Amino acid sequence: MTSNADRLAFPASGKPEKLVSDQMIQARANDWDWFSLKNLTASYFGGEDVAxxxxxxxxxxxxxxxxxxxxxxxxxxxxxxxxxxxxxxxxxxxxxxxxxxxxxxxxxxxxxxxxxxxxxxxxxxxxxxxxxxxxxxxxxxxxxxxxxxxxxxxxxxxxxxxxxxxxxxxxxxxxxxxxxxxxxxxxxxxxxxxxxxxxxxxxxxxxxxxxxxxxxxxxxxxxxxxxxxxxxxxxxxxxxxxxxxxxxxxxxxxxxxxxxxxxxxxxxxxxxxxxxxxxxxxxxxxxxxxxxxxxxxxxxxxFNFLGREGFVEVTRGIINGRKAFIEGVEEIDGLQVLGTPQGPHFAFKADGLDVHAIADALMARGWGINIGSKPDSILLMLSHHHHQIAGDFVSDLDGIVSAAREGKLRAKGEDEVYGIY
Ligand SMILES: Cc1ncc(COP(=O)(O)O)c(C=O)c1O
The missing domain is CATH 3.40.640.10 (Type I PLP-dependent aspartate aminotransferase-like (Major domain))
Known part of the structure; x- marks a missing residue:
């Protein structure tokens, strides 16, 4: 339990606006940009104009x-x-x-x-x-x-x-x-x-x-x-x-x-x-x-900016991305996509390999991903711009899966969590 001595005291007086803002910017320095291309978690980016x-x-x-x-x-x-x-x-x-x-x-x-x-x-x-x-x-x-x-x-x-x-x-x-x-x-x-x-x-x-x-x-x-x-x-x-x-x-x-x-x-x-x-x-x-x-x-x-036509175009990007990712993932020996995805995301498993170790290695290379269980799987949630990096992802994944097959990868041993860990 936290003792009162450890607890942050309510600020006695205010700080200059710039200082408050600088402090927050500094604290955020290692946060992800939600729209980052390598963020394949639930981020939902419709494009710079839409945002x-x-x-x-x-x-x-x-x-x-x-x-x-x-x-x-x-x-x-x-x-x-x-x-x-x-x-x-x-x-x-x-x-x-x-x-x-x-x-x-x-x-x-x-x-x-x-x-x-x-x-x-x-x-x-x-x-x-x-x-x-x-x-x-x-x-x-x-x-x-x-x-x-x-x-x-x-x-x-x-x-x-x-x-x-x-x-x-x-x-x-x-x-x-x-x-x-x-x-x-x-x-x-x-x-x-x-x-x-x-x-x-x-x-x-x-x-x-x-x-x-x-x-x-x-x-x-x-x-x-x-x-x-x-x-x-x-x-x-x-x-x-x-x-x-x-x-x-x-x-x-x-x-x-x-x-x-x-x-x-x-x-x-x-x-x-x-x-x-x-x-x-x-x-x-x-x-x-x-x-x-x-x-x-x-x-x-x-809704008014995109209209039906705009939504169709943004969705086209998502689907193209999903297809490119799935095609690449399925070419890697030992990986299988779960079911037939129709939505903006998909999950894949790797029977016989340590999915958590693969996930850790992907994250160490700067990919934001989600982990699934029953079966252990990696989940990629795509936005319309992700098709651009499908090739980079698949190439990293290919190398990582080969290393896993050769027993060169170890999971960090953390429990599965929902979201990026
Ligand atoms: C399928 C599904 N249903 C419900 C929810 C809950 O939505 P919210 O986080 O907006 O409460 C989520 C969140 O990701 C979801 O993916």
């Missing part, structure tokens, strides 16, 4: 509170309403669908799970709710279910690394309230069989949530490019809700996401109202209270 448009919109609204959009900042209301409309349109939402802007994927998913839980409690009397999720679903489903008192039944993926729908069906019982599919999940770029999971949900009268936090603003454009992308949105019968993150492949600054509900009648399970305090009626559909308006403004600006 500039997003930043300017963000900064313009940096002091505005979303909660005050009705009284103080009517423009924020416009950005929010229009961004929701555009997202619902992109996801083929039926007339009467509803959207809520949130602070991120975690909040969108919390609200979806809360809706499913409260609806099932009232309409079916389920007080020990369970959800059935595929192995690769984001860990946030486990975390949020923990907060919401929902049991998570997690099903191993099938041999093609997609959700195993038959096993999901076998796991449904009288307490099941919802099924989940990802488009695509974080550990793999492989979209779950949403059509089949949604049909299953319909047969059992269950809530079906599609986690499109990664793919929501990438897969529709990949489809336009003629890529083989499975249907994942409201065009699929049985989909109740979709989470999609503007702050991923929608290229807004963090935190901005949307929860879409197939029908506005479902919003009643999401919202909260109270008149228990002496400051007027309180109503909120969000988990967060005060929120910076910057992220929503940046989402609106990017």
């Amino acid at each position: 500039r448009v997003a930043r300017e919109a963000f900064v313009r609204h940096i002091g505005d509170n979303v909660v005050h959009q009705t009284g103080l900042h009517p423009s924020v209301r416009k950005w929010e309403t229009e961004v929701i409309d555009m997202a619902l349109d992109l996801f083929h939402a039926p007339v009467g669908a509803a959207g809520t802007i949130t602070t991120g994927g975690s909040e969108s998913i919390t609200l979806a799970l809360k809706c499913a839980r409260d609806k099932a409690r009232v309409e079916k009397g389920i007080d020990k709710p369970e959800i059935v999720i595929p192995q690769a679903a984001y860990a946030v489903f486990n975390k949020l279910s923990h907060f919401l008192g929902i049991k998570v039944v997690q099903i191993d993926h099938s041999l093609d690394y997609r959700a195993d729908v038959a096993a999901m069906e076998a796991a449904i019982n009288e307490n099941t309230i919802a099924l989940v599919g990802s488009a695509p999940p974080f550990p793999l770029g492989v979209v779950d069989p949403i059509v089949e999971i949604a049909a299953l949900a319909q047969r059992h009268d269950l809530w079906m949530h599609v986690d499109a936090c990664i793919g929501g603003f990438m897969l529709p454009f990949a489809k336009e490019l003629g890529e083989d992308v499975p249907d994942f949105d409201f065009s699929v019968p049985g989909v109740t809700s979709i989470s999609a993150d503007f702050h991923k492949y929608g290229y807004s600054y963090r935190g901005c996401s949307i929860l879409c509900l197939s029908d506005e009648s479902l919003v009643k399970w999401q919202g909260f109202s109270s008149d228990a305090w002496p400051a007027g009626a309180y109503y909120s559909k969000n988990l967060a209270g005060s929120r910076n308006a910057g992220p929503i403004a940046s989402a609106w600006a990017v």
